Amino acid sequence: MRDERGVPVRDERGSAALETVILVPGFMLFIALMVAGARLHLARGEVVDAAAGGARAASLEVSAAAASRAAREHVVRELHGTCSPVVATDTVQFARPVGTAARVSVQVRCEVGFTDVVLPGLPGRIVVTGEADQILDSYRRRR
Incomplete structure (x- = not known):
């Protein structure tokens, strides 16, 4: 086929289908990456907030054992449905005498699942x- 000047005209039938075949997988990968990134960001925020709440709950107790229990209960309640957390509470400073500065710390470890997000190279x-x-x-009194 040639146009009125005699130049060959290229047939463009099927080019839209080819563009779709090339662009759709890239767009789907982009969406999956956004979903995985958002899930990871939200999970990190929830875990940090749960650790802060657990430390606050532990600081209100009068004994190391009660502090560990309160921290664990708070973290598990906050992260219910997100993951099964592993909670470590450092209550060594409960042994300090009243009138001296002391701290309690809570560390939370949580595994977040990504098996439902289909993204090449993403771990489960x-x-x-x-x-x-x-x-x-x-x-405050301490035991």
Whole structure:
């Protein structure tokens, strides 16, 4: 086929289908990457917030054992449905005498699942951690 000047005309039938075949997978990968990134960002925020709340709950207790229990209960309640957290509470400073500065710290480790996000190279689970500490009241009774 030639136009009125005698120049061959290229047939463009099928070019839209070819463009679609090339662009759609790239767009789908982009969407999957956005979903995975958002899930990871939200999970990190939740874990850090749960650690801070756990440290606050622990700081309100009068004994190291009660502080560890309160921190764990708070973190598990906050992260219910997100993951199964591993909680480590440092309550060594509960042994300090009243009137001295002391802290309690909580570390949370959580595995977030990504098996439902189909993205090449993305692992099935990513470990998210959070840590927070809280000052113990210097004049509150401790056991």
